[in-house]
Amino acid sequence: MNAVLDPAGPQAAHIAELWWVTLAVCALVFVAVLAVLAWGLWRAPRGDPQMVPGARPAPGAEKHLIRWVTAATVISTILLSGLLVASVATDRELAQLSLTNALNVRVKAHQWWWEVTYDDPQPERMFATANELRIPVGRPVLVTLDSGDVIHSFWVPRLHGKKDLIPGRTATIQLRADKAGEYHGPCAEYCGLQHAFMAFEVIALPPEQFETWAEAQRKPAADPEDAAARRGRELFLSGSCMLCHAIHGTTANARTAPDLTHIASRTRLGAGRLANTPQDLAAWIADPQKFKPGVNMPAHLLPDDDLKALVAYLGMLK
Amino acid sequence: MSSRAKILRDGGGWDSPAAKALARTWGDKPGLIGWISTVDHKAIGRRFIVTAFGFFALAGMMGGLMRHQLSVPSNTIVGPDFYNQLFTMHGTTMMFLFAVPVMQGIAVYLVPLMIGTRNTAFPRMTACSYWIYLIGGLTLFAGFAFGTGADAGWFAYVPLAGPEYGIGKRADFWNVLVNFTEAMGLMVAVDIATVILKMRAPGMSLRRMPLFVWASLVMAFMIIFSMPTVMLGANLVQLDRMLGTHFFNPAEGGDVLLWQHMFWFFGHPEVYFIFIPALGFVSAIIPTFARRPMFGHDAIVLSLIATGFLSFGLWVHHMFATNIPELGKSFFTAMSFMIAIPTAVQIFCWIATLATGRLNFRTPLLFVLGFFFVLLIGGLTGIILGSVPLDLQVTDTYFVVAHLHYVLVGGAVFPLLGAFFYWFPKVTGHMMSERMGQWQFWLFFIGVNVTFFPMHQLGLDGMPRRVYTYLAESGWGTLNLVSIIGAVVVDMSMLLFVLNVVLSLFRRERAAENPWGAPTLEWAVPSPPPPFNFVVLPVVSSREPLWSRETGGATHVSGLATGTREGLVTTVLDAVPDVRYIYPSPGIWPFVAALAVAGWLIWSIFSVRGALWGMIPPTIAFIAWFWPRKRENDQHLALEKRP
Numbered sequence: 001m002n003a004v005l006d007p008a009g010p011q012a013a014h015i016a017e018l019w020w021v022t023l024a025v026c027a028l029v030f031v032a033v034l035a036v037l038a039w040g041l042w043r044a045p046r047g048d049p050q051m052v053p054g055a056r057p058a059p060g061a062e063k064h065l066i067r068w069v070t071a072a073t074v075i076s077t078i079l080l081s082g083l084l085v086a087s088v089a090t091d092r093e094l095a096q097l098s099l100t101n102a103l104n105v106r107v108k109a110h111q112w113w114w115e116v117t118y119d120d121p122q123p124e125r126m127f128a129t130a131n132e133l134r135i136p137v138g139r140p141v142l143v144t145l146d147s148g149d150v151i152h153s154f155w156v157p158r159l160h161g162k163k164d165l166i167p168g169r170t171a172t173i174q175l176r177a178d179k180a181g182e183y184h185g186p187c188a189e190y191c192g193l194q195h196a197f198m199a200f201e202v203i204a205l206p207p208e209q210f211e212t213w214a215e216a217q218r219k220p221a222a223d224p225e226d227a228a229a230r231r232g233r234e235l236f237l238s239g240s241c242m243l244c245h246a247i248h249g250t251t252a253n254a255r256t257a258p259d260l261t262h263i264a265s266r267t268r269l270g271a272g273r274l275a276n277t278p279q280d281l282a283a284w285i286a287d288p289q290k291f292k293p294g295v296n297m298p299a300h301l302l303p304d305d306d307l308k309a310l311v312a313y314l315g316m317l318k
Numbered sequence: 319m320s321s322r323a324k325i326l327r328d329g330g331g332w333d334s335p336a337a338k339a340l341a342r343t344w345g346d347k348p349g350l351i352g353w354i355s356t357v358d359h360k361a362i363g364r365r366f367i368v369t370a371f372g373f374f375a376l377a378g379m380m381g382g383l384m385r386h387q388l389s390v391p392s393n394t395i396v397g398p399d400f401y402n403q404l405f406t407m408h409g410t411t412m413m414f415l416f417a418v419p420v421m422q423g424i425a426v427y428l429v430p431l432m433i434g435t436r437n438t439a440f441p442r443m444t445a446c447s448y449w450i451y452l453i454g455g456l457t458l459f460a461g462f463a464f465g466t467g468a469d470a471g472w473f474a475y476v477p478l479a480g481p482e483y484g485i486g487k488r489a490d491f492w493n494v495l496v497n498f499t500e501a502m503g504l505m506v507a508v509d510i511a512t513v514i515l516k517m518r519a520p521g522m523s524l525r526r527m528p529l530f531v532w533a534s535l536v537m538a539f540m541i542i543f544s545m546p547t548v549m550l551g552a553n554l555v556q557l558d559r560m561l562g563t564h565f566f567n568p569a570e571g572g573d574v575l576l577w578q579h580m581f582w583f584f585g586h587p588e589v590y591f592i593f594i595p596a597l598g599f600v601s602a603i604i605p606t607f608a609r610r611p612m613f614g615h616d617a618i619v620l621s622l623i624a625t626g627f628l629s630f631g632l633w634v635h636h637m638f639a640t641n642i643p644e645l646g647k648s649f650f651t652a653m654s655f656m657i658a659i660p661t662a663v664q665i666f667c668w669i670a671t672l673a674t675g676r677l678n679f680r681t682p683l684l685f686v687l688g689f690f691f692v693l694l695i696g697g698l699t700g701i702i703l704g705s706v707p708l709d710l711q712v713t714d715t716y717f718v719v720a721h722l723h724y725v726l727v728g729g730a731v732f733p734l735l736g737a738f739f740y741w742f743p744k745v746t747g748h749m750m751s752e753r754m755g756q757w758q759f760w761l762f763f764i765g766v767n768v769t770f771f772p773m774h775q776l777g778l779d780g781m782p783r784r785v786y787t788y789l790a791e792s793g794w795g796t797l798n799l800v801s802i803i804g805a806v807v808v809d810m811s812m813l814l815f816v817l818n819v820v821l822s823l824f825r826r827e828r829a830a831e832n833p834w835g836a837p838t839l840e841w842a843v844p845s846p847p848p849p850f851n852f853v854v855l856p857v858v859s860s861r862e863p864l865w866s867r868e869t870g871g872a873t874h875v876s877g878l879a880t881g882t883r884e885g886l887v888t889t890v891l892d893a894v895p896d897v898r899y900i901y902p903s904p905g906i907w908p909f910v911a912a913l914a915v916a917g918w919l920i921w922s923i924f925s926v927r928g929a930l931w932g933m934i935p936p937t938i939a940f941i942a943w944f945w946p947r948k949r950e951n952d953q954h955l956a957l958e959k960r961p
Contacts, residue, residue, distance in 0.1 A: 167574060
């Protein structure tokens with residue numbers, strides 16, 4: 001559950017180290033100041049409102065207090081300077097992640113999902129996915145960030161800090177996962193109605209598994225093998241689905257909603273809202289508004305058989 | 319008792335013929351018109367404070383509702399649309415309609431009493447500003463009541479609040495509210511700065527000015543320099559929305575980050591001009607309850623001024639996750655760390671004062687001690703947020719929610735409640751119950767920590783801010799449940815507070831004029847103070863006039879008329895009497911002008927033509943307000959010296 005302090009890559013690890021140093025200094029200061037305050041309260045005599053205070057102490061009579069306050073101020077300044085050096089040094093380390101042989105991925109944020117494009121010098125080897133970012137363990141990733149509408153923020157706490165996706169201002173973030181695993185990434189900048197359900201998963205795979213997966217993603221969608229799935233594809237291509245979604249290898253080419261070419265290979269639905277199971281997929285298609293009010297996908301009043309066929313088709317798009 | 323303190327206490331006699339004449343001159347007309355027309359800074363200050371606490375209660379209830387919604391995963395008490403309005407209204411109300419006006423209202427009430435004068439410098443303007451504030455706040459809430467509550471966050475980032483994504487009139491209500499509150503804030507700030515610099519009692523040089531007055535002066539200047547940017551920004555967004563300009567549209571060469579710069583150039587100083595008056599309360603309460611003058615008075619004054627300046631160099635630490643140049647960000651880390659130093663100096667001086675004083679542990683002092691604990695946590699987490707790498711992890715998570723509540727509740731609300739207990743007898747003439755006050759303090763202290771401390775961990779666990787719900791598998795449920803238990807304890811504390819106020823107002827015994835044995839001038843007048851404040855204006859020869867043992871020298875100003883509203887203008891640095899001045903008298907025009915301005919602003923929400931034609935009624939009202947009146951002219955001419 002602990003995200004920020006359980007780093008799975010060098011960037012988050014640098015920040016976690018800085019966190020522990022800063023926290024230790026801050027805790028020390030907190031305890032010291034309150035201890036001195038408590039000691040002062042304990043040793044001071046009690047008074048009452050009738051007591052007329054003495055005249056203002058003569059200048060020089062409180063030299064010891066001046067010395068204490070000056071010393072405390074100097075110590076505070078030294079500690080703050082130390083923390084500043086540590087902070088700038090960490091910033092430098094973050095900027096120096098080696099990008100040799102980096103994987104280039106473009107992430108474009110939309111209300112309320114993530115469009116992920118894997119770049120390649122050969123255009124036919126590029127491919128797109130959504131709400132899921134699979135990366136090879138140990139290889140640096142350069143993520144180019146852009147927004148299609150409002151401001152969002154890209155954040156995978158176990159890998160790195162945040163970077164905002166701002167319309168009109170392309171940004172980049174460099175990260176690397178050193179451990180295989182699944183790392184949750186919520187949108188971290190308020191982006192409207194469904195900001196709460198705009199998450200993505202980063203799945204770090206051993207390099208050879210990543211290559212196998214990427215090869216599979218580059219292929220067009222598989223052709224249906226049984227009757228139900230064939231009926232499902234027919235429904236997809238004749239109904240309203242293809243107005244927004246794309247499935248490569250078919251006539252569905254729209255780009256306003258997540259690319260579904262390999263939807264069955266993903267772990268979550270609706271940008272993190274539901275698990276990708278046939279039951280949840282059916283419930284989602286029937287009424288997305290129930291799970292994610294305000295999402296751009298409308299409800300579909302399909303007969304049970306049609307819904308099953310559609311789910312069967314989508315379920316085979318591995 | 320010294321002769322000086324005695325004359326101040328007796329003020330020339332509260333039953334003397336002079337006092338009766340002054341009461342006739344300064345009293346308000348009876349009835350509703352008299353009530354509306356008043357220019358008495360105490361009446362206006364009271365209205366500001368009462369109204370601000372009303373908005374505080376509303377915003378607090380919204381906070382409670384949000385905690386309720388988040389107490390368990392996948393909760394459905396409120397939906398996303400209403401939740402987004404709730405947190406936007408909560409933040410907007412707390413920052414614009416509670417924190418700033420309550421601090422300004424207290425300054426309007428106390429400053430003239432503390433510096434020994436009869437009224438603020440421009441009381442009609444301040445009267446007008448109150449009505450603008452009230453109507454502006456009610457307008458925002460009217461929008462909320464009709465489902466048009468602002469929903470783009472209290473920071474109203476474009477493009478979410480811009481023409482394309484800010485649907486309906488919601489963002490327009492927010493932008494226009496900014497105009498209302500900033501107009502109010504600027505008018506009051508100009509008034510406070512002027513009265514402090516030009517109307518202090520003779521002898522109250524800047525070196526002898528009470529620390530709370532210093533804090534108010536710094537606050538006033540910070541408002542004057544920071545508020546115009548957000549007002550300009552909000553109106554540029556309004557132009558984008560209503561006229562189709564492209565200030566914030568990247569497709570046409572605009573820039574969405576421009577808004578963030580404009581907002582935070584105001585927003586960060588705003589946090590500090592809420593915090594600085596609270597530091598003034600602390601500096602007023604500590605000497606009284608430690609029975610000694612403040613140690614390090616000069617250091618505290620310099621720290622207040624330094625904080626005011628430095629707070630204008632921090633705004634980019636709200637934007638570390640954007641792609642502005644990295645080197646620039648480090649500069650703002652350094653500034654964010656540097657501003658901790660003046661606050662640290664003040665904390666050390668307060669501890670030194672307490673440790674060498676004779677302590678009287680009453681409720682106001684308890685709240686100050688609570689302030690030390692809570693503010694210190696907020697300040698130290700602020701250092702974490704000032705560091706670029708750490709901020710990248712914790713910004714926009716519940717860690718920030720924890721931090722900002724520790725800073726604002728610890729840095730502003732704890733001292734504010736202490737100040738409320740401290741000055742309540744002066745304002746109302748009644749003491750509050752000490753027993754209930756202590757109970758309230760402990761409930762509040764425990765409740766605030768239980769509510770907000772777990773949020774630090776929630777942020778580290780990856781919970782983002784401004785989410786209307788979360789899934790059970792996130793694991794955030796337990797700490798959110800702990801948090802609502804704390805919120806219930808805070809509610810109990812607040813109920814006890816309201817009960818204490820109401821019961822105290824009905825108590826028969828009257829408060830003495832100086833129940834705490836405090837050193838500053840507001841305690842030299844009866845509780846509550848008469849409309850004219852002082853029978854004779856005091857002459858000041860030390861920082862703690864009511865504790866002064868000096869004898870000899872002038873004690874008060876003589877020769878001011880009692881039949882007209884006459885006062886004294888003194889010089890900026892040394893408060894040497896300069897000229898006599900006739901204060902403005904009560905009038906209905908400030909109220910009428912406020913109505914006209916409010917009508918214009920509200921009309922401008924709905925129509926571009928309204929923004930244009932709506933200017934006519936305010937113009938008429940202001941001309942009527944400033945139209946020369948023969949009687950006033952004659953009075954001014956009579957005071958004029960002939961060469």
